[in-house]
Amino acid sequence: MTQPMDVAREAALAADAKKATDIVALDVRGLSDVADAIVVCTAANSRLASSVVDEVEDRLRSRFGLSALSVTGENDGPWVLADFGDVLVHVFSPEGRDYYRIERLWGDAPAIDVAFED
Template sequence: MTDYNVREAALVAAKAADEKKATDIMVQEVGELSSVADYFVIATAANNRQVDAIIDAIEEDCREKIGVKPIHREGIEAGTWALLDYGDFVVHVFQPEARDFYRLETLWNDAPVIDLAEAGITDAEYSDRIAKLMGRE
């Protein structure tokens, strides 16, 4: 049992990604479909430097605002994809080619997608593929 609101923590991560100009940000509530985590936060970064900046911002905001640190970090060195595992929520940041190749968000098609307005994000930018997936065509 966690001592913080997992949904709120996932939204803090999404907001941090948005503040570093991530695109295609999605927060999926996967708890009913997966034993891996309750929420997945998925975002796209334009290049290696932006992947690093987004990951750093998410770690900092989650530590300062929620008081949590990732249990596990993966892919940080490669720069095309990075993962922060907080146990109850997992953050994935991809460059566009890797995001399109893995299509992680489609693995949980039945998972509810959280409205980013809950995190104060009102002008999120979406590629055509993700907008269509989210019904925002």
């Protein structure tokens, strides 16, 4: 059975592979009725944001057989949201990340340990 924390780790690693920055994975079990984990990252521009989401989708499909239930905000918005059921992946523009500060909403959520490669 696929564990949400494993999915979140793989999503974070996929975002990192595509040069997303400020990647944070949070365990929101017990804090959210919508998801068990969220991954938040920043992409320098909309083209990179799209590339990050594509890489996350490819990796999660390959490793866990998961497809995004929906992807919203891909048309030059400040925020792309990919919904994988128990795991939500948020890809922000730098301005969107600063404006929404989504991690502050989950200030009580513990970070998920992700072993990023140097």
